[in-house]
Structure formats: C-alpha cells, structure tokens
Amino acid sequence: MSHGNMNLTLKVWKQKNKDSKGKFETYDAKGISPDMSFLEMFDVVNEQLISSGKEPIAFDHDCREGICGMCSMYINGRPHGPKQGVTTCQLHMRSFKDGDVIVVEPWRSAAFPVIKDLAVDRSSFDRIMAAGGFVSVNTGNAKDANNILIPKPDADEAFEAAACIGCGACVAACKNASAMLFVSAKVSQLALLPQGKIEARERVLNMVAQMDEEGFGNCTNTGACEAECPKSISLENIARMNREYLVSNALSKK
Amino acid sequence: MASSPKLNSKIPEGTIENKWTKYRSTVHLVNPANKRSLEILVVGSGLAGASAAASLAEMGYKVKVFCFQDSPRRAHSIAAQGGVNAAKNYQNDGDSVYRLFYDTIKGGDYRAREANVHRLAEVSGNIIDQCVAQGVPFAREYGGTLSNRSFGGTQVQRTFYAAGQTGQQLLLGAYSALQRQVGMGAVKLLARHEMMEVVTIDGKARGIIARDLVSGKLERHFGHAVLLCTGGYGNVFYLSTNAMGSIVTAAWKAHKKGAFFGNPCYTQIHPTCIPVSGDHQSKLTLMSESLRNDGRIWVPKKKDDNRKAIDIPEEERDYYLERRYPAFGNLVPRDVASRAAKERCDAGYGVGTSKMAVYLDFAANTERYGKIEATKHNLHNPSKADIIKLGKEVVKEKYGNLFDMYKQITGEDPYEVPMRIYPAVHYTMGGLWVDYNLQTTVEGLYALGEANFSDHGANRLGASALMQGLADGYFVIPYTIGDYLSEEIRTKAIPTDNEAFVKAEKDVQDRIDKLFAIKGSKSVDHFHKRLGKIMWDKCGMARNKEGLTSAITEIQQLKAEFWKDVRVTGEANEFNPELEKAHRVADFIELGELMCKDALHRNESCGGHFREEFQTAEGEALRDDDNFAYVAAWEYKGDSSFELHKEELKFENIKLAQRNYA
C-alpha cells in the first residue's frame, strides 16, 4: 500500500528487553507521505514488517497530539527530532527529504532504562513527584477557590512551568542526562503559588534528593533542555529551583 | 413504562435539591480502623481514577492503581482543552446549581438521569475549590480572582480554564494528589499494567487479572471493590480524537461478567477537527470548540468548486450554519454543527482534496478585530493591510497555539487561508450502567467518569467531561462506596489461589494462546481499520435501519475473520504492543456489534444518536419521549447475544421539550 512518494532509510535501535544488548537495525521506509506524522511513518514500517512476518519496532506513544508526553524518540541526534517545540507525534514527514537516512534511538539515561527497542522506563519521574511534587491537601480540605487571590503574573508564570508534559526530552537532550528542567518546572509551579509555598522548603529538598537518587546527571547549564523542550519550559525554573534549594538548605534544621 | 427489575437505580427519596445532602448524611460509613483492612482496586488513572484513588487512600483504604501507560499522568484526560464547568456564579450572571443541572439535562437531549445530574451540579463548585488548593494554575483576572469563559449550549460564563490545557492541569493536580499517596505508601501504583479480566466470586467483584505489559506476566489482584475508571470507547471507530490507548477492554470484560452496558450507541462527534489527510492516518486532532466564536463556517454554493477559498467571492459562499440557525449561527451545539457539515459534504459541496471538509474562516473577524484595534491605537484611515495585520495579532493572542498546531499538522497557514475542518468521534456518552452509587449491576464493581453512562444523556456539553470525572472521583465515590464496603468489613482478603482467580487467569491465558495460534495473514490494525470504516459509515453521525442491519452482519463476519486470520507477532512473555492491540481490537469488534444493535433498536433521534428515519421536516433530530425516554441497559448473554433492560427516565423537575437552536 503506497501513501506517498518519499523513500527513507531508518537506522533504529533494537533491543529485546532491559537485560539484553541492543544494536541498530536498518529498515526501508517506502511510499511515505509528507503529511504523515513521524509515528505514522513508523506505523507504515511496522505494518510492512508484520506482513513480512517480522517483529515490529516497539515504541511508546498514546495521545498523538503532543500533550500526554508518552512518545519519546531521539531522532537524528535530537529528542523529538529536528523541529523545535513539538513532540515526536507532531513531527511531520515534511520535515525530511526523500532519500534521507534517519537515526532513531531511545532516550539514553541511567534513570531511563530501555524496556524494549525505543520504549524506556520513566518511572523515576513518578518517584520524584511522589517525593514532593504536590500540595498536601486532602479532598474536602479546600476553602472557596476565590479566597486565594493570586496575582495574574504569578498565575501565568506558574502555568507556564506547569505546562511540562513529563516526556523526558530534557534528560535526553542534556549531555549529562540531568533532570533539572523537569524537576524545577514542578518546584517552580508550586513555589510561585501561595498554596504551594507552605511546603516549598521541604518539597525542593525532597524532590532534589529523589532526583539524585535516581541517577540523573548534574546540570551544567548548557541550555539544551530548554531548547529541546516541546513545551518550551524556561531555564529560569532551574535557577529558581537552585535558589529555593540553597535557601532551604541554609535554613534547614536537619 | 416500568424499569426492569434487574435495574435498581437506588435514587434516594426526597426533593431533587435534598437527595444528595440527605443521602450523604445517612449512607453507611466504614470506621477508620476497618478501612485499613479494605482493599480497593482502581483501574485507570485519568481524572476519575486518580481523584478516586487519592481520595480513598486519604480516607484510609488500601488502594492499588493500574494504568497501561508508563505513568498515571499520561491518561487521556490530559488532552482536554477547553475547560471545566462549575456553578460558582463568580461572574454574577445568574448561574446556579439548578441552571447547570438544567443546561446539562437539556444539552443531553433529555436522556440523562435527573438525580445524578443534579448531584453533579451540586458538587461542581467543590471541584474548583479542591483543584485550586492543589495548585492547579487556572486563568486569573488582574485582581487575582479566577477567570471564566463561555462555552456552547449555555448562556452563562461558568467555564474555568487553564489556557487550552485545562485537562492537563486538572489531571496533573489529581496525579499529584495520587503520587502523594503513593509516596506515603497508601497507594500501590502498577503502571504498564493492563486489566484483562474481572474476577467475581458469588456474584461480587473480588479482583482482577492484570497483565504486566513489560514482562508479559499475568497477575492476580484481590480487592474488596473494583473501580473501573477506564474512559470511553471512541476508538471503536479507529479514527477518533481519543488516544491510541483509549480502549473498551476493561469495561467490556466487566460487561461480559455481568455489568450491563448503558446506551452504547450515544457517541459524540465533535464538529471542529482536522480532516483526514490520507489512509495512513492514525488519529484525528481536535481544534477547540472555542474557535467557533470567531470562525465562520462555509462551503461554496457551487458543487465541486475547485477554486481556492480566497478566490471564491463572498456571494458564492454558503454560510450554512448562519443560514439554517440564525439565532445560534456558528455556535449551535456540537451534534447539530456536525450533522450540518456532513449534510453539505454528502450533498457534494465539500472542500479540499478529499471533499470531506468545510471551511472555518477567520478572515471576517480578523478584519473586525483589526478595525477595533486601529480605533484603539488612534489610527485614522488605516490601510486594509494594516487592519489585517492588527487583526491577526488579536487572533494570534486568542488562538495562537491552535493555529500553530493546525499549521504543524496540515502544512497550511490558517492566518492566510481558511482552516479545513470536519467532524470526528470525540466522546462516548454511553458506558457501563451504574446506579446512584456508581455501582454497576455487579456488586462491588463500580464505573466512574466516561466509563459509565450516567450524566450526559445523549449528548455532552463542552467542559462537562472534566467536571464529571472529578465529581465522581473526589466527591461521589468516597461517600457512596461506604454503602457497599460497610457490609464487607468482615470479608477477609481472599487468597488469590482461590479457584475463581485461577480460572479467570486461565481464561486470559487461553485467549492469549488462541491469538498466537491463529498465525493468520493480516495485522491487527487491518481489522481495526475495517471495523472503524463500518462503524463510521453505518453507525456514525447519521444512522438508518438498513445500514445498521448490514453493519451487524458485516461486524459478525469481521469477527469470524479476525479469529481466523489475524497475525500477532512476538511472544506472550515480553513487551508486545501487537498482542495488546489484538486483545483490544477483539473487544472493540464485539462492542461495535452491540452499538449497532442499540442504535437499531432506538427508533428515535436524540443528541449524538441521529436516525435518518426520525427527523423533522427541517432535518432536525426527532425524539420519541413516549417510547424511548429510558436508558437502554444491555445484558451480555453469550456470543453476539444481548438482552435489553430498560431504566425509565422520570423527569420530575424539568419539562421535556424539543431542543430548538434556530
């Protein structure tokens, strides 16, 4: 079945499971339409593999509209590929040329072990969230919403930090596999809001401790995370987290 | 008409305003010490699942949460754009619990249960309070108060929002509450786990069989109660705005274990989606309903007009919504707008290469905004180019992210040319039948959020899905589950070597073996696409007896072919997305048949269910309240066999009336 007239060569990381050694395999992607998303191109390749009795390439994906954060491919040396501000599912084949060779790898990080092929385990992010990425308020505790007044600029800034989709592109992009952008986005969002201020000190200490325990690298401020973030989360958040951490540490009684 | 004796909706006595308050104060409770020994399994981690799991764990229950994604934060609630409704009356525009209740019943075309909807309206305000307390960054005014916007089908501003990412922010709020409980050890999180079967013992739900999607191992989990918060089944159409993993499997397994399926044919088709660009397409993308505030919908007056949109002069354009519905114009409810687009395209007036699209044109309002801006900036005699430039800035501020998304997907710039849009499957109002407690017809088995049928009738209003998911999870189930669990405090945890668990696991294993044994020639997606086409053509926006009858036969044939000719690659004991899909598509095929049967039996048009035989002279939906004011709850009776039970819908507070938007 032909969809378009682009022909591409894919060099894709194949790895059976987390304990096995992986290697690159080469695939031909034929009859690709420029209107396809990158994942739909993979669908076509997989369909061809299945019909020829071979095993398809495993990859994570879900919403396919750039918001769930599940898709995660490192394409030609960049997380989510050559276009800025989009996830892999929103990257379209018109960003490539007929005849291109495309190298596709999983996110690489000690804290993101490969599960199979291009799918990695990002539960480290969940554990960081469980360590402090919340406001301790039980259901039913809340008072009327408009009793908490929040200056619009603060609300807007918190929202921008909260736009993080937890895809892990920041980790994948960072030469040190650091998770600072992800962690700082949540720390910032809650530190900017009065609801979150009450536990701000505890939160930043606990989340950073968990981040370190998971084996993420250290930030060297290259800014690659910000440049590759599909939601353009700002480096300012990292500075804010550093500040929060330094102050919290200085005032900590432990 | 009397309700089927098998359906006890357990609606409390009393006036509509007092039902919930009184019930809440009298429902049985479980004391804190006993809660610690009661286990609850929550399947799904979207708004309903995450909020329920967090709330129940806060109360002291032992909770396990299952989600098939790598993290609970990925659940498809995250993709909701527009907002969440609540009867706060912050805008002083006359909103009230009653008005939200009324709008929801009317919007649902009088096919929802009054008591549930009123409760939903009552707790709507608490949802906003709770979310704000969690740090959800809702949009705000300069004075620091919360901001609201208006949405289709209402006359008040009651929609709270966080830019175009409200679902994301609400889900992340619920997810953070959930992770807090995970961190405290009150919730055990099982990500990359898919529920494969419900385990029932003596007619009560006592656990599930789950598959660890990474290792492929089947696991047995005991629970005193099981909550299905697994969302809707729009992907039965293959192409929909749902996520790839939005599936019916959990609900369908429950259905086959005795949970009745309510109103399966009620499907919401959203009018403003990006049209299909080719047969490679895997999903459709929604463009927020808010675009209809400033976009005018039109098609050429001439059939097969192949000119570019900008070359078609004003007098040769048919603004068909404004023509047909002068009062509401481009802001008619979703079902009406969708059908009108289909009508024009079917008649041969569609645009684009596929001819299955209509224009959504921002030119007129861009110019209007430009003129306003020019006046604001004191520009005298501005050139047309200046006006357009100023207007584009306004449009950009309002819809910038949506325009960017459209451009990214289609490669066309909507600032320069009109958008092309077409309706797409978006939400399913139907789902597992539940009583007032959200319990299905299987004791101890609950359904929350989109997975149940309860609150939206035959059509859901915008910004109400988020409200319902969170209402069920935060403020309904924590109370209503006590009614059941208070009777279960003496039930000790049942060991999972119980024969019911063993048998359920074996059934799942047998099915996996069977799927691998077929070794057919066609991929799972092949069957899914074919099912989708049957469903879309014959059980989509418009249905008729003939089409539905033939669809049922076609689906039965497809099912037979699937079980003969599907090819599932890989192995069972590994991460195997093809095997996952095979299970899911097998369930979708069976569901598709039931949807067609439900649509065929409902000889009326209402909300998202439009039967061509039942329409007014103007082509509007024609309800039959005398014969169809009931919930159709289907009982599974074996392969391709379903028995209909009816729950009569009594409207004691709202008068039944024909919806009129002209």
Next chain:
Amino acid sequence: MSKGFLKSSIGKKFVMGTTGLFLISFLVVHCFINALIFFNDGGLTFNIGAHFMAKNWLIRFGEIVLFAGLIIHMVQALVLTMDNKKSRPIGYEKIDGAANSSWYSRSMGLLGTLLLMFLIIHLAHFWVKSRFTGLPGEDANGHENLYAVMQETFKQLWVVILYCLSMISLSYHLLHGFQSAFQTLGLNHAKYTPLIKKAGVAFSIIVPLIFAAMPLAMHFGMIK
C-alpha cells in the same frame, strides 16, 4: 546547612559556581596588576605591583585560598564529569549538539583541561621562579625584576602562540562559566539576567584580550 548538601547535585554545582566566581575575581586582580606593564616604563610600575603581591601577608594567605579554590574547582569538575558519565552509560550514535547548545558550553571540561595545562606551564614560567628558584636581579627601584622574566619568556614565539591560544580557551571557558555561575546560584531574573549575560560576554572577551596583548606586545617590541 543540611548534611547531604555537598553531595547533592545542586550542592556540587554550587561549589563549582562559587569557586568559579572566586577565580573570576582573581582574574580581575591578576589582569589589573599585569596591565601595569602597559605603562611602558621598563616594568618599574609593574614590579611595584608584583613586589606588593609577593610580600603582603594577606596576599600570601590569599594565594593559599586561591590554590584551594582552584583545586576544589578542578576536583569538583572531575567528580561531576564522572557522575555525569555514569548517568548515561550508553551514549548516542548520533548527536546534533549544535542544534540546542553552544559547543563551548558542552566543552567546559576540555577547555578547563587545556587551561590546566596552560596553568602548569604558566606557573613554571613565573610563579615557580618568583617564589622558589629566585628572580634574576632587581630593577631601578630595588624590586625583584619579574618584568625582566616576562621579557625573557615572551621572546620565544611558541610561548606567545601558546599564551594566545590559551587565552582563547579562557575566553570560551568564561563565556559559558560567567553566566552559568549566576544561573547555578539561582540568580536569574527577567530584567537582570540579560545584563549579567552581556557583562559576561564583555568580561570573557576583554580580560583574555588584555592578557593576550601582553606577550604579543612584548614579543613584537611594542613595550620595552
């Protein structure tokens, strides 16, 4: 301060940033004193400065702190580099770093190593002589004539080239390090950060330029 601070990722970065800023402050002093050669008075003024630096006890103590700072900066860099290596045990086949970051921000370790090599040679050229092996004679004011050592050293073309290349390394190291230190300390502000960045760029160009001008000017006889 809590116990784990120095072991935490942010703590380690804090140490890098503060020692970095400290070394930057030293560069200012060093640059200022050395620039005295541009009085072009046969090194008399410069030697006064050098004499003060050599004899003042506070400065002597400062020198110890400086070496400590330098060593901590280097050791911490080594620790961080090893940490970071562990964070990505399997590397990428293809990396398009230029798409998202500057090459020098990704090459601080390399630039730092080059600077360390330079530093060893530089210390051997001047500091070892002035502190241990002794300087050749005194100037007209009776101060040790470090200036003469400079003149002697910079007669060799390879030294001049090495110094100039090293100043390029220093420039790039500072170009990232200067603003990075502020970011690490949490000093990022919509209004002030652009200023800090501009100041950083100016500093990273001007200071190495002045340093590079010294061997060049001496070698080509522009100052005598």
